[in-house]
Amino acid sequence: MNGPLMSHSTAEKLVYMANQIATAFAQQSHEAAVEATRTHIRKFWDPRMRAKIAEHVAAGGEGLSSVAKEALEGLPPVRAA
């Protein structure tokens, strides 16, 4: 896994962070890990970050682990400020 230091690009960093979260819940069942990852991101990521990662997912979600991708696909859309 490449670290975010390979680039300060926001998308790469967010992908890295989402994968980190998914890995932290990896010991749970797949469904539970997906739900825990989704809840964590919903609870702690600001709308800008969620919107950016949503764009990345919509563009194919390159680099995301299966748990992270599934979690992000189920995130509710970000409301405008």
Place this chain on the structure above:
Amino acid sequence: MSLINEIDYGTPASKSEKLVTLTIDGMKVSVPEGTSIMRAAMEVGNQIPKLCATDMLDAFGSCRLCLVEIEGRNGTPASCTTPVAEGIVVKTQTERLKRLRKGVMELYISDHPLDCLTCSANGDCELQEMAGVVGLREVRYGYEGENHTTLGKDESNPYFTYEQSKCIVCNRCVRACEEVQGTFALTISGRGFDSRVSPGMNEPFLTSECVSCGACVQSCPTATLNEKSMVEIGTPEHSVVTTCAYCGVGCAFKAEMRGDELVRMVPYKDGKANRGHSCVKGRFAYGYATHQDRILKPMIRSSITEPWKEVTYEEAIQYAASEFKRIQEKYGKRAVGGITSSRCTNEETYLVQKLIRGGFGNNNVDTCARVCHSPTGYGLSQTYGTSAGTQDFDSVEQTDVVLIIGANPTDGHPVFASRLKKRLRQGAKLIVVDPRRTDIVRSPHIEAAYHLALKPGTNVAIVTALAHVIVTEGLVNEAFVRERCDWEDFQEWAAFVADERHSPEAVEKYTQVPADLVRQAARLYATGGNAAIYYGLGVTEHSQGSTTVMAIANLAMATGNIGREGVGVNPLRGQNNVQGSCDMGSFPHELPGYRHISDDATRASFEALWGVNLDDEPGLRIPNMFDAAVDGTYKGMYVQGEDILQSDPDTHHVSAGLAALECLVVQDLFLNETANYAHVFLPGCTFLEKDGTFTNAERRIQRVRKVMAPKNGYADWEVTQMLANAMGFKMDYGHPSEIMDEIAALTPSFAGVSYARLDELGSVQWPCNEKAPAGTPVMHIGGFVRGKGKFMLTEYVPTDEKTGPRFPLLLTTGRILSQYNVGAQTRRTANVAWHPEDVLEIHPFDAENRGIRDGDYVKVESRAGSTSLKAEISERVAPGVVYTTFHHPVTQANVVTTDYSDWATNCPEYKVTAVQVSPSNGPTPWQEEYEDLTRKSRRIAAEAAE
């Protein structure tokens, strides 16, 4: 106001519950068994003359002044060393005693300099006072005999003098160094008349092992050890009890004043966190408050390449507000935010987050806990249901096994460390998990039973391996777990940790800790009696910081070491009010009291009182703010009392973020490193100049009391209030107590807190409400805040910051006793005598391989950047590991650290950076460029001629 003089009972209180009744000078008195006669007499207001006794120290019985007569017993025993007994009849004042005491005083005075009128302790000298008390009117031996006046003074310590001729060899300083501080730096050298106090082997104080805590000075009954400030200014005339503004221990001090000049800070004996003790920072390092570098006038500039222009508060505030409004209009409501200060008061922190949530209309607020203990908040909240330590500091007195993980209390939390060391000297066992051999591992009369010197970054593996041993060797406290924890979660966790891959033998290959040591440490923790865990940033500042916190919480639950005195999970919080800043809603996802911003009912209560609608979305965390700034979506920021450029990791990225802002408002005492990128500077004020409260690491809320007017004109909360009003968000507080009343009204865990309550009780530990009107010293008694304790699975995931051929060493960073955080305060005091610059500790093996000698300039380079500093060859670090501090901006250790961070909270991974170290000729190009930037950025335009 008058000088606060606490009663000195002469000897410590007995903890016995059995009472003994005796008669003293005709008065019946009942005291706990084990109490000295001296203390019992004081209980009924009868002060027996004394010189070598003080209630901070065990009785010594050397001065022979406190003699008493006991009916039916021979002789005149010392009342300090004689315990009370049932039915005894004591006389403290008889003709024989008067004669004996006068004789003793004559001997003391016969070789003592009689310069009382010009002595720095005149009016503050127990010898002088006792001469009066015993009615000394003559010295039959004359004054012409031998004395010590030719021995001179040791003035090497920047804060106190040692005047040998005035020493009466009462041993109080030596005993204070041993019993209170636990350093054992002092002794009495010589014999008979030649006996003198000696730091180390007759060394000057400064270069001896003395840590300058001040305990010896405080205990000295004469002018032998005296504060230089007393020598220079004279004795104080009034004092005010307040709370130290350094570290999370939260020591209570008497600020002793003459007019509005601070004469000295003396630790307050009734302070429940420090119990009358102090360290070199709180006791002496307050000179920054009056340092010439303080900026006392507001300043603005339209570009960071321009010099600053001094303006009025009104102009600066209006400019800042108009910029924030302009930015929000152009880039959107969420394009601005701010950072609250863990050095400021609860009330000030509350106000900044209120301004951001209510005035800016978003939740882009964060605090320095992001980069230190945010994983504690997450980890303890998941497992126990609350984001704070479980015990009070007194709890350590009941502890049998102390497990310290990733903390260096003798440097970071020195006053608590002294209390901890006292317990260890009484026989408690110690386990240390730390890559470095910190002082607590082996110091006088203390040696860790086990030091698990793990490879940086493998905390989760070690703590889970401890759990493996506890589960597989049948050491779980099943009764506790069944009653107090979720049993299904426990079973899943037990099966998880029991897996062979978590065994000490399996993890040894990457932790580098011998498996047998791990097994023995686990057995001791689980079976050694009351076991308490103390941890610090060595746990949290990792990519798995939150996981380690949860692993620690699991250990305590599995062994039943939670919910009573002597046990628990105790994060040693870094800054003075970092606990408070978190409590006050400084995190972007939480309102005060740790309630998520998306919770409609909580938000509604704030909206009703504040009269605004609140955004229900979490805001940006500090690292996210820098990312967003570089991305161009975050354009304005208000930073109160934090120096994020120096303290946050990956300085290049931080500076790029700050440089991208269109309006950065910095409120601080000094033009700090962050201010190099600021457009508005608002002068800050010190803890001596304002009212408020701080909350320490044990959740203790204590008053900060103003002892002098703010040199900059306003307390920090007043400046925030002005900015809020300029933004159109009305605030009209007249005093910080009104802010606390609002906090109490909105925050269930603070519902019972008020200034009146704090004045009445001295301090309270939250939760403080109807259920616990006097506060809560120990949490989770009888049940966890979340209900059943939750075991969490803690798989070890190695960090992606890996060593390799280019970067073969691991850098870990920390701090040192004499300096505090980014050093903005302590660098502007005489504490630089102990630590004038950051140095790089490197093992002799690694140094020799690179041709590095002690004191050589070396370059430290990582994937993020490089800096240069001097090398210190040391076996404190293992081969392959190097260590430095981050106190000096000239070094900027964070140029080297990376932006890897904790998976749950984005707390940076300061403790693991792969680096290479090589000989160097001097500063790196970046250091030279930065010095130039700083010089240019700190220019202040001269005022135009009238």
